[in-house]
Amino acid sequence: LGTAVIVVAAGSGTRLGAALPKAFVDLAGQTLLERSLRSIMLLPSPVQVVVVAPADFVVDAQAIANTVAPGLEEIVSVVVGGATRHDSVAAGLAQVLPSVDVVLVHDAARALTPTTLFADVEMAVRATGAGIVPALPVVDSLKQVDVTGGVLGIADRAQLRAAQTPQGFPRSELDAAYAAASASDFTDDAAVFAAQGGAVTTIPGDDVAFKITTAWDLNRAHHVLGGIPD
Ligand code: CTP
Ligand code: MG
Numbered sequence: 001l002g003t004a005v006i007v008v009a010a011g012s013g014t015r016l017g018a019a020l021p022k023a024f025v026d027l028a029g030q031t032l033l034e035r036s037l038r039s040i041m042l043l044p045s046p047v048q049v050v051v052v053a054p055a056d057f058v059v060d061a062q063a064i065a066n067t068v069a070p071g072l073e074e075i076v077s078v079v080v081g082g083a084t085r086h087d088s089v090a091a092g093l094a095q096v097l098p099s100v101d102v103v104l105v106h107d108a109a110r111a112l113t114p115t116t117l118f119a120d121v122e123m124a125v126r127a128t129g130a131g132i133v134p135a136l137p138v139v140d141s142l143k144q145v146d147v148t149g150g151v152l153g154i155a156d157r158a159q160l161r162a163a164q165t166p167q168g169f170p171r172s173e174l175d176a177a178y179a180a181a182s183a184s185d186f187t188d189d190a191a192v193f194a195a196q197g198g199a200v201t202t203i204p205g206d207d208v209a210f211k212i213t214t215a216w217d218l219n220r221a222h223h224v225l226g227g228i229p230d
Contacts, residue, residue, distance in 0.1 A: 001075060003122055004048040004100040005040050005166065006092035009033050009061065009108035010081020012054070015213050021054050022212070023061075023108040028225045032111035032212060033061065037068040037076075040106070042115040043122075048100060050092045051108075052081040089189060090178050096171065102126060103174050105189045106166040112221055113209040118166050124203050125168040131193040132168045134205035135161035163188055164205040173198050 009032075013022025023033040030038070033051065040049055049069070053061035061078045069076045079095050081088035089105055096103060102125050104118060117134055124132040142155040167189045169177075174189070177196040186192045190200045212218050 001046060001048045001097055001099055003045070003102045003104065004050060004096045004171075005104045005106055005118065006050045006052060006089060006096070007033070007036055007040070007106050007108050008052045008081065008085055008088045008092065009036075009057075010052045010054045010088040010091075011085065011109070013109075016215060016218065021057055023053070024057055025218070027111055027212075027218065027221055031064060033108045034064050034068060035111040036106065036108045036113065037065065039113055039115050040118055041069055043118055046075065047104075047122075048097050049076040050095045051076070051078045052088045052092045053078055055080045086181070086186060086192070093175060093178055101171050102168060103171045104166040104168045107211055109212045110165055110209050111212060112224060113164075113166070114206060117164075117206050117209055120203060121166050121168040124201070125170065128201060129170055131170075131174075131190050131198050131200035133161075133188075133190045133200055133202050134164045134166070134209065135202040136164065136205040136207070138162055161202055162205070163190065163202075164209045164211070165189075169193055169198070 009023030011022055016022050018025045024031050051061050051065055058078050058080060065076045077095055079091050081091055104121055121132050138157040138160045142157050143151045144153045146152055174193060177193045180196050181192045194200050212221055
C-alpha cells in the first residue's frame with residue numbers, strides 16, 4: 001500500500017455538545033466516523049486507514065471499521081488518540097505501514113467529504129511532491145478585532161482561503177515535521193508541515209467537506225443528505 005489515510009476521531013466534540021464524542025454521533029442512520037470511512041473505502045485503489053479514537057471508544061471505532069471494511073483488519077486499524085488533535089495525528093502517524101509514501105490526514109467530523117476529494121488530494125501530492133490543502137475562497141468580509149469586539153482593521157479576503165481536510169503530504173517529510181514540532185498550537189497539519197519548511201499548495205475544496213462543529217452544522221448535514229437521495 002502506497003497511501004495511508006489517518007482519520008482523526010478522538011475529539012470530544014465540546015462545541016457540538018452531544019452525549020457522545022462527536023465522531024460517534026449519529027447522522028441520519030450512520031455515525032460521522034462511519035460516513036467518513038465509507039467515503040474513503042470507495043477510493044479506486046486500496047489505502048491503509050488508521051482511525052484515531054478516544055480511549056473509551058476504541059471498541060466502538062473497531063466495530064464501525066469492521067462494518068465498513070469487513071475482513072480488512074490488516075489495513076484498517078484503530079489507535080488511541082491524545083489530548084489535542086496534534087497528539088492524535090502523531091499517534092496515527094506512528095501506525096503508518098513502512099510501504100506508505102503518501103499520507104492524508106482527515107477530520108472524521110468532515111463526514112460528508114466526497115471520495116473525489118481524497119482522490120484529488122492524493123493525486124496532487126504525487127504530482128507535485130508538495131503538501132496539499134483543499135481550500136475554499138472566503139465569502140465574508142474579515143475584521144481584526146480587539147477583546148471588546150472593536151474593529152482594529154480588515155484582512156483582504158481575496159488573498160485568503162479556508163482550509164479543509166483531507167490534507168496530503170509526502171510521508172517522510174510529514175513524519176519529520178511532526179517529530180520536530182514542539183508547540184501544538186498549529187491548527188492543522190499543513191501548518192506543522194510548513195513550519196519545517198515544507199511547500200504547501202491549495203487545490204479547490206468542496207462545499208460538502210465542511211466540518212461539523214456545532215449543532216447547527218449537524219442540522220445542515222442532515223439537510224444536505226435529505227437533498228441527495230442514496
Ligand atoms: N480530534 C482528535 N483528537 C483531539 C481533538 C480533535 O482526533 N484531541 C479530531 C476530532 O475528532 C475531529 C477533528 O480532530 O474529527 C477536528 O477537531 P474538532 O472539530 O475541533 O473536534 P473536537 O475537538 O472533537 O470538537 P471541539 O473542539 O468542539 O471539542
Ligand atoms: Mg477541537
